[in-house]
Amino acid sequence: MRVGEVTTSGSTGVSSVSFAFRHCQRQRTRGLTSAFVALFLFAPLVALAQPAGPAAEKLGVGLYGSNGHQLAPATFADHPHARLVAVAGLRATTTLPEGVTRHASLEALLADPAVALVSLCCPRRADQARDAIRCLEAGKHVYAEKPAALTETELDQILAAARRSGKQFHEMAGTAFAPSYAIMRRLVREGAVGEVIQVFVQKSYRYGAARSQDEAIDGGMFLQVGIHAARLVEHVGGVRIKSIAGWETAFGKPAKDAGEGKIAGAAQAELENGGIATIIINYLNPPGTTLPHGNETLRVFGTTGFIESVDGGARTRLVTAGRIVEPLAAVPALDYFDAVAAQLVNGTAMPLTLDEELHPLRVLLRAKEKMRAAPSALRK
Numbered sequence: 081m082r083v084g085e086v087t088t089s090g091s092t093g094v095s096s097v098s099f100a101f102r103h104c105q106r107q108r109t110r111g112l113t114s115a116f117v118a119l120f121l122f123a124p125l126v127a128l129a130q131p132a133g134p135a136a137e138k139l140g141v142g143l144y145g146s147n148g149h150q151l152a153p154a155t156f157a158d159h160p161h162a163r164l165v166a167v168a169g170l171r172a173t174t175t176l177p178e179g180v181t182r183h184a185s186l187e188a189l190l191a192d193p194a195v196a197l198v199s200l201c202c203p204r205r206a207d208q209a210r211d212a213i214r215c216l217e218a219g220k221h222v223y224a225e226k227p228a229a230l231t232e233t234e235l236d237q238i239l240a241a242a243r244r245s246g247k248q249f250h251e252m253a254g255t256a257f258a259p260s261y262a263i264m265r266r267l268v269r270e271g272a273v274g275e276v277i278q279v280f281v282q283k284s285y286r287y288g289a290a291r292s293q294d295e296a297i298d299g300g301m302f303l304q305v306g307i308h309a310a311r312l313v314e315h316v317g318g319v320r321i322k323s324i325a326g327w328e329t330a331f332g333k334p335a336k337d338a339g340e341g342k343i344a345g346a347a348q349a350e351l352e353n354g355g356i357a358t359i360i361i362n363y364l365n366p367p368g369t370t371l372p373h374g375n376e377t378l379r380v381f382g383t384t385g386f387i388e389s390v391d392g393g394a395r396t397r398l399v400t401a402g403r404i405v406e407p408l409a410a411v412p413a414l415d416y417f418d419a420v421a422a423q424l425v426n427g428t429a430m431p432l433t434l435d436e437e438l439h440p441l442r443v444l445l446r447a448k449e450k451m452r453a454a455p456s457a458l459r460k
Contacts, residue, residue, distance in 0.1 A: 139421050140165040142195035144186050144211070146174070147297070148225035149252060150201040151417060153177055161421035165194040169203065186211060190218040197221040197424070199417075205304075206296035209234035212249065216241040221248045223420055227303040228438075230295075232445040235438065248424065253437045254416030255308045256315030260393030262411040264380065265316045272398055273382030279317040279357040281309040282377040284365040291363060293339025301342045301361065302328050302448055303441075308376070309359040310440035313349065315432065317380050320439060321357065324349040326447035347447060 139162040143150055146169065153176055156164040167176060168183040176182060183189045189198065198215045200222055202208040209229040215222045216238070228251045229235040242249040256265055268276065283305050292298045306326075314320055328345035344362035351357060365375045372392035379388040385400035387408075397406035414431060422428040430437075 137425075138163045139424055140194045140196045141199060142166040142168070142183075142189045142192065142197070142220075143170060143199045143201075144189055145169040145201040145203050145225075146171050147203050147205070148201040150225070151199045151223075153180070155417070159418075159421070161418070161425040162197075166192050186214070190215060190220060195220060197223060197421075200224040204296050205299040206230055209238055212238050213241040216245045216247050216249060219245060219247060221250075221420075221424060223250050223252065223417060225252050226307045227251075227299040227441055227444075229441070229445065230299060230303070231449060232442060235442060235445060239434075239438075248420075250416075250420050250434070251438060251441065252416060253311065253432065254414065254419075255311040257414035257416060257431065258393065259410055259413050260389040260396050260408070261312065261316050261378065262414060263408045264378070264387050264389060264396070265318070266411065267387060267398060267408070268316060268318050268380055268382075272385070273380060273387050273400070274384035276317050276319050276351070276353065276380055276382050277355045278381040279313045279319075279351075279355070280377070280379045280381075281312045281357070281359045282375070283309045283359075283361045284375045285363050286365045286367050286373055287334075287343070287363040291337070291341065293337050293341035295340055300340075300448075301363065302326060302345045302451070303444055305361040305363075306345065306347065306359060306444050307441055308374075309347075309361055310444050312376075312378050313351075313357045313359070314440050315436070316378060317351075317357070319351040319353050319355055321349045321443045322352045324443050324447045326444075326451055328451065347444075349443070 138159070141151070141156065141162050141164050143153075143164070144167070150170070153164055153167075153174065156162055156177070164177065164180050166181040166183055166189055167174070168186055168189040170182075181192065181194075183192065189195060198220045200208060200212055200215065202211050202225075205225075205227065208224060212222045212224055212228065222242075228249075229238060238249055255261070267273075285305060298304050310321065324347050326345065326347040328342040330340075330342050331344075333341065333343045344360075344364060346361070347359040349357040349359070365371060365373070374392065376392045377388070377390050379386055385398065387398045389396045395406070396408040397404055398408060399405075419428070419430055423430050
């Protein structure tokens with residue numbers, strides 16, 4: 081095999097690095113080496129992991145609520161940029177490191193001068209925009225569980241409060257930086273599939289006995305599941321959603337589960353470059369299998385091929401004319417909180433602009449508001 085030729089390989093990383101090397105040769109210079117390719121792939125992620133300098137003080141973090149993907153106290157054991165200083169609203173059974181203060185309320189947490197950032201997983205997602213604004217107005221940065229708001233007006237109010245306070249607001253938006261998606265994002269950005277024409281995303285969770293039937297608790301299926309899918313379209317596919325139409329149904333939901341909760345949904349989107357995207361989301365992933373709880377499929381089709389991740393990354397491949405690369409090279413995951421903390425402490429650039437980070441949520445909120453206004457209408 082010639083250097084730069086891509087063939088199917090069972091050796092993780094060999095074919096994909098070969099592809100990246102070939103691409104770099106074509107686009108930049110014929111003098112690049114495989115060592116440079118490794119640096120090109122991994123240096124941005126390694127930079128985020130570098131510890132703060134001796135003079136940099138670690139960010140004091142307070143955790144509020146446990147409704148969602150709250151940061152685990154163990155996260156901070158050896159964190160280079162952040163330390164856990166206080167909590168409120170966590171489960172009483174949560175074990176805390178020595179020296180961490182357990183407050184009785186969000187108000188008490190916000191009054192704690194050691195807290196510089198609040199990781200927000202409110203007991204009711206319907207209260208999260210209000211509480212995010214309270215945190216910002218108290219002079220705290222905010223790292224919020226998704227969906228960070230339930231209407232576009234709420235989202236804009238949060239951002240206005242951040243501007244007024246001079247503090248930063250971020251959503252827990254790291255979907256695209258899991259290992260299988262990080263390499264897809266990189267290759268798509270390098271032009272591995274040409275210009276993106278169509279994106280397909282499936283996000284399928286198990287239903288579960290504790291699935292909320294009150295959208296005020298978790299934001300509802302369309303927002304809290306759909307946000308992952310919309311991020312994959314934009315943050316991996318690399319093309320923004322221009323317009324989107326959404327549908328959802330409670331058909332087939334267990335009869336015992338009364339309430340407004342839905343069990344399946346779909347969205348069709350027009351992309352800003354003229355392409356299209358299809359999203360399916362549901363709570364129909366059967367129990368008792370080896371599939372991941374949130375089973376995902378992502379396919380990005382372009383003018384020269386397609387790239388995909390199936391069954392939550394169990395199978396990844398790049399297909400172009402006459403060639404298949406399978407599996408794709410493993411790329412270190414980027415923890416989005418680590419990126420936020422590094423930015424606040426060291427000024428390290430975030431992997432997404434704030435507009436890029438929140439645009440998937442913004443377009444889903446618009447679609448959801450249209451469904452609320454006309455629940456039986458299948459329209460944009």
